[in-house]
Amino acid sequence: MAVRSAAAPPTPWSKTLAEPQIDPTAFVHSFSNIIGDVRIGAEVLVAPGTSIRADEGSPFYIGAGSNVQDGVIIHGLEQGRVTGDDGQAYSVWIGEDSSITHGVLVHGPAYVGKNCFIGFRSTIFNARVNDGCIVMMHCLIQDVEIPAGRYVASGSVITTQQQADRLPPVSTEDVAFAQHVVGINDALRAGYRCAANIECIAPLKQGMSMGNGSNGYGGRTRLAPQVVAQVQQWLSQGYRIGTEHADERRFKTSSWRSCSPIAATHLPEVIQALEACLQEHEGEYVRLLGIDPKAKRRVGEQVIQRPGDRLTAAPSHAFTASASSASPASATPGSPKTQVTNSSLAPDLTQQVRQWLGQGYRIGAEVADPRRFKTSSWVSASLPASRNEYEVVAAIEALLSESKGDYVRLIAIDPTAKKRVSEQIIQRPQGSPTPTTTRTTTFAASATGSGANPAVGTMGQQVRQWLIQGYRIGAEVADPRRFKTSSWLSVSLPSSSHEGEITAAIENLLRESPGDYVRLIAIDPKSKRRVSEQIIQRPQGATPPTPAPASSPTVNPTATAPASGLDGAVVAKVRQLLAQGYRVGAEHADTRRFKTGSWLGCALPASQREGEVLSALASVLRDYQGEYVRLLGIDPKAKRRVLEHIIQKP
Numbered sequence: 125m126a127v128r129s130a131a132a133p134p135t136p137w138s139k140t141l142a143e144p145q146i147d148p149t150a151f152v153h154s155f156s157n158i159i160g161d162v163r164i165g166a167e168v169l170v171a172p173g174t175s176i177r178a179d180e181g182s183p184f185y186i187g188a189g190s191n192v193q194d195g196v197i198i199h200g201l202e203q204g205r206v207t208g209d210d211g212q213a214y215s216v217w218i219g220e221d222s223s224i225t226h227g228v229l230v231h232g233p234a235y236v237g238k239n240c241f242i243g244f245r246s247t248i249f250n251a252r253v254n255d256g257c258i259v260m261m262h263c264l265i266q267d268v269e270i271p272a273g274r275y276v277a278s279g280s281v282i283t284t285q286q287q288a289d290r291l292p293p294v295s296t297e298d299v300a301f302a303q304h305v306v307g308i309n310d311a312l313r314a315g316y317r318c319a320a321n322i323e324c325i326a327p328l329k330q331g332m333s334m335g336n337g338s339n340g341y342g343g344r345t346r347l348a349p350q351v352v353a354q355v356q357q358w359l360s361q362g363y364r365i366g367t368e369h370a371d372e373r374r375f376k377t378s379s380w381r382s383c384s385p386i387a388a389t390h391l392p393e394v395i396q397a398l399e400a401c402l403q404e405h406e407g408e409y410v411r412l413l414g415i416d417p418k419a420k421r422r423v424g425e426q427v428i429q430r431p432g433d434r435l436t437a438a439p440s441h442a443f444t445a446s447a448s449s450a451s452p453a454s455a456t457p458g459s460p461k462t463q464v465t466n467s468s469l470a471p472d473l474t475q476q477v478r479q480w481l482g483q484g485y486r487i488g489a490e491v492a493d494p495r496r497f498k499t500s501s502w503v504s505a506s507l508p509a510s511r512n513e514y515e516v517v518a519a520i521e522a523l524l525s526e527s528k529g530d531y532v533r534l535i536a537i538d539p540t541a542k543k544r545v546s547e548q549i550i551q552r553p554q555g556s557p558t559p560t561t562t563r564t565t566t567f568a569a570s571a572t573g574s575g576a577n578p579a580v581g582t583m584g585q586q587v588r589q590w591l592i593q594g595y596r597i598g599a600e601v602a603d604p605r606r607f608k609t610s611s612w613l614s615v616s617l618p619s620s621s622h623e624g625e626i627t628a629a630i631e632n633l634l635r636e637s638p639g640d641y642v643r644l645i646a647i648d649p650k651s652k653r654r655v656s657e658q659i660i661q662r663p664q665g666a667t668p669p670t671p672a673p674a675s676s677p678t679v680n681p682t683a684t685a686p687a688s689g690l691d692g693a694v695v696a697k698v699r700q701l702l703a704q705g706y707r708v709g710a711e712h713a714d715t716r717r718f719k720t721g722s723w724l725g726c727a728l729p730a731s732q733r734e735g736e737v738l739s740a741l742a743s744v745l746r747d748y749q750g751e752y753v754r755l756l757g758i759d760p761k762a763k764r765r766v767l768e769h770i771i772q773k774p
Contacts, residue, residue, distance in 0.1 A: 132160030181215030191309035200232025366413035378508030709756035
C-alpha cells in the first residue's frame with residue numbers, strides 16, 4: 125500500500141524541501157498525510173485519516189513502537205522547539221511505546237515522553253508531558269510541564285504549572301491499560317502489513333491454489349502477469365471479480381456495459397472467464413473490476429484491453445484495496461504504482477492526476493477562450509466520472525486536442541463534501557499544453573518601479589500563501605487624500621481560488637491606479653472577516669517610510685528582530701502577548717489626535733501566528749510614519765485591553 129507523503133513546501137522559513145523518513149518496519153496507511161521532516165521509528169503504526177505536517181515547525185519525531193490513531197493532527201509553530209531525548213531540538217517529540225489516540229491534536233512546541241497515553245480528542249500545545257503519563261479524553265494541556273507518571277482525568281484543563289504539579293500519580297491499572305493499547309496497535313500494524321502482502325495473506329484463505337508459475341498461476345494463460353497478480357490478490361481478500369466493456373464512443377463518455385457475471389472464486393476458473401470475455405469483445409476496451417460482496421461496492425478498476433490490443437494489460441489503477449502491478453513475489457507495502465505509458469501529457473501533470481485520484485477526488489475540467497478567461501467565465505468540459513487513471517488521462521488528452529486555442533484547467537473535486545479542493549491551468553492559447561503546478565507572477569513595472577513598495581516583488585508568494593490557507597483575496601484603493609483619512613474604496617477582484625487569475629487581476633488594477641495607494645486583503649470566507657492587509661503600491665514619489673525606533677518596553681531587550689525590521693523589544697512584546705493567548709492590535713494618531721487621546725484603529729489580522737502579526741505591524745509603521753502608533757494586547761474572552769504601549773513617535 126503506497127504511503128501518501130511529500131516534501132515540505134518551500135517557504136520563507138524553510139527551503140530545504142525535507143522529506144519524511146519512515147522506518148521500513150513501520151506501517152503508514154495510505155489515507156494519512158505525512159509532509160516534511162517527519163522521522164518515524166521502527167514498528168510505528170500511523171492509522172488512516174491522520175495529518176502529520178512538518179511544513180511550518182519541524183522536525184517531528186515519533187518513537188519506535190508508538191501508534192498514531194485515526195484523525196490525529198500533528199503540527200507545529202515555526203519558532204517553538206523542545207529538546208528530544210537525543211538532545212536535539214524538535215518541534216514535536218513523541219517517545220517510544222506511546223499511544224496518540226483518535227482525534228488528538230498535538231501542536232508544537234510539544235513533547236510527549238515514553239509509555240504515554242493521550243486520550244481521545246485531547247490537545248497538547250506548548251507543553252511537555254513526561255514519561256509514563258496517562259491523559260484521558262477531551263483534555264487540554266497548554267503552557268505547562270506534566271511531571272512523569274501523572275494521571276490527567278477526562279475533561280481536565282491544565283494551563284498553569286500549579287495545576288500540573290498537583291496531578292495524582294498513575295495507578296497500576298492505568299499502566300496496564302496503556303500497555304494493552306500499545307500491544308493491540310502493534311498487532312494491528314503487523315496485520316495491516318500482512319494484508320498488503322499476497323504471500324502473507326493467501327495462506328489464511330482456504331480453497332486458494334497459488335500455483336507454481338512465475339505469475340502465481342500454474343496454468344497457461346495469455347493474460348499479462350500483472351493482471352493475473354491483481355486477480356489473485358482480490359480473490360485472496362475475498363472480493364469478487366467482474367468485467368465491463370465499451371467501444372470507443374462509449375469509452376469517451378464513460379458508458380461501460382457489464383460483461384457476463386463471473387461467479388467463480390478459484391483463480392483458474394476466473395482466468396478462463398476473463399479470457400473468454402476478452403475474446404468476445406476484441407476491438408473494444410475491457411476493464412477488470414474488484415467487487416466487495418459485503419459492502420456491495422467496487423474496490424478497484426483496471427483496463428486490461430484496448431482497441432487494437434490482443435489480451436495486453438494496462439497499468440494497474442485501483443482504489444483502497446488495489447495493489448501495485450508487480451508480481452506477487454515482488455509486491456510489498458509501499459511499492460510504487462505503475463506509470464501511465466504512451467501519454468503525451470507532461471509527467472508532472474500525469475503525476476498530479478494520479479495524486480488526486482489516489483486521494484479519492486474526482487477529476488473535472490473547464491475551458492475558456494481569452495475573452496471568457498479575462499472575466500473568469502469558465503465553461504465545464506466533460507470528463508469521465510472514473511477513478512481509472514488511464515481513462516482520465518486519455519480524456520484530458522482529447523480535451524486538449526479539441527481546445528488548442530483556449531485555456532484549459534483541471535479541477536480536483538471532493539465527492540463527499542461536493543466542493544473543489546484544487547484547480548490547475550494546464551493549457552494556454554499561446555504554446556503547447558504545459559502543466560503549471562504553480563504560477564509565479566511578478567507585478568507590472570508600474571507597481572515595482574520608483575516609489576513602489578519593495579514588498580511588491582514578493583506579492584505573488586503572498587497571494588499564493590493566502591490562497592493555500594483558504595482565504596479569498598480582495599483589494600482596496602485610496603488616493604493620497606483618502607489614504608490620510610483611511611477612507612479606502614473596495615475594488616472588485618475575481619472570486620476565484622486560482623492564483624493565475626488573481627495575479628492577472630491585481631496586475632490590471634496596479635496599471636489602472638498608478639497614482640493611488642493599493643492594498644490587498646485576505647478574507648476568511650467562513651467567518652466573513654479580514655485576516656490580513658498589505659499595501660502593495662504607493663503613489664510615485666511616496667518612498668517607503670522606515671518606522672521610527674520604538675520606546676523601550678520592559679521586556680527581553682536582547683530579542684533579535686526578524687526580517688520585518690521591527691525593534692527586538694517590540695517583537696518580544698508581541699511574542700509574549702501571543703503566548704498568553706491574547707490578540708494583538710494597533711492604533712495610530714497624528715499629533716493633534718494624540719493630544720486629545722483620539723486614536724484610530726489599524727487593521728491587523730486576528731491571527732495567533734507570530735509571522736503574520738509582525739508583518740502586518742511592520743506595514744502599519746511604514747504606512748503611518750510621522751504619527752504615533754501604539755501596540756494593543758486584547759483579551760478575547762474578557763473583551764478588554766490588557767496592554768497599551770506606544771511603539772512609534774513622530
